[in-house]
Amino acid sequence: MAREKKNRGASAPQARSVWTDQTVADNPDAPAQRRELNGLKWKRRALTVVAFGAVPAMFLMGAGMVAQANTPEVVDNSAASTIVNSSAGKSEAFRALNAWLNTDPSPLPGGTVVSWDGFTSEEPPAPTSDTEIVKDYRFETHSFTVARGSSMWHASIQVVVDDVIGATATSAPSLEPIADVQVSASDPWFTLQSTAASAQVKQAVDAWAIAFTGGDSDALHQIVQDRDTNRSYIPLYDVQQFVGAEITAAGAKPLETGAGASTDTIVVRVLLSFWWKNGKPAVAENEKEPIPTPIAYDVLVEHADTATPVVVAWGAPGSGPKLTAYSNAVDTILSAPTKGLEEEDATPAPDQTGDTVEGEDQ
Incomplete structure (x- = not known):
């Protein structure tokens, strides 16, 4: 009886799993199969967007950067x-x-x-070629x-x-x-709450205005009530006549609680009216007295809710919220007023020897 030779190079046939049986097909309606098919569909759409959207967009961005590099810069x-x-x-x-x-x-x-x-x-x-003239x-x-x-x-x-x-x-x-337009504001300061100036504040402002236009540094120092004796305050010189001070607005810092505003320290907008020396126009006997054109200041008032308010600082309109007490002081002692208008116009006087001063006709 002949014996069959075993093929040592061939392995024994393996049993097939029931899941790979050709007679078994996937159920397309199964939830898991639907999720897999939907995932493949969205992946194909994403690849399409990248190929036809992102790549052209990147190309256009690169072209825009190149064009911008050749555009003249406006500085x-x-x-x-x-x-x-x-x-x-x-x-x-x-x-x-x-x-x-x-x-x-x-x-x-x-x-x-x-x-x-x-x-x-x-x-x-920038030049685009080597032959272009710079x-x-x-x-x-x-x-x-x-x-x-x-x-x-x-x-x-x-x-x-x-x-x-x-x-x-x-x-x-x-x-x-340029258009000539009028723009109005509800308040002259953004950070201050509108308030009312008392009669005592008005009296303090009047006292400051008289001292400020009076040309006396010591009097202005006393009105401000600065106790530092090593500095001075500069008043307006050459004022012939003080006419009046009008308060047109007042504001105070709002309280941290959000209810109301501080009453101890306030800022007021003041219009000062006065005549400079030799600046008042002459009027006939029956003519109406002219009114001087006012000058505006923001004025800081402390102890505004007491019987004795004090003006402690002043500045340009709009500077009120930033004013601090005694910020107008100068670190020097003023021994004499600045040379005034009348002094400049005055005729030079002879010296003690009787000779004329230098520069005068002999």
Whole structure:
């Protein structure tokens, strides 16, 4: 009987699992199978978005960055005083604008430059090839405020600036009218709550106003009630007549609780009216007495809720919330008033020897 030779290189057949049986098919309605099919569908959609959306967007962003690199840069240097004050373009713009206004006939009769308001600088774009000539100049557009009577105007002029050669205006200036509008505010200070000034506060303000316009440093020092004897306060000199002080607004810091405001320290807006020496116009006997144009101050008042309030500081309108007691003091002792208007206009007197002082006709 012949014996069969075993094939040692072949392994014995393995039993198939029932899960891989060809006669068994997946149930597409099964929850697990549905989740798997939905997941594959969303993956295909995500790949489509990346291929047709993100890639073109990245390309466009890259192209935009390249274009931006070749765009002339506009720099606003108006806030850098060290740059603008030494700018060759500024002086040329000023000269060209004045020359333009003074042209006969003038483009704006009676127009005068009120202020210089800043400028923008435009640098040349970078060369795109080795053969392109490099521009060694830049453009500056300077802005001014021009007045003609009560009308205000924006004036702008472009100059070309070469840091080696200098600057030249490229054309005549432009003019744009400034609208004359009235803007109102409910209160003159953002951080203070509106309040009322008492009669005692009014008396304290009047006393300060009289001392402030009286030309006496010691009297003003006493009104402020500063106990430091090593400093002084500077009053207004050459005032001929004090007319009055009008309180137009009062404000106090709100309490931390949010209910009400502080009553001990307040800020008041004061209009001072007075006549300078030799400044009051002469009027006929039957004419009405003229009214002086007032000057405005923010005034800090302490002990405002007592019978003896005290003015302790003053400043420009709007400075009220930042005022601190005795901040107007100067660290020196004033021995004599500043030279006044009458002293400047006075005729020099002869010295004790009877000779005339230097500079007088012999």
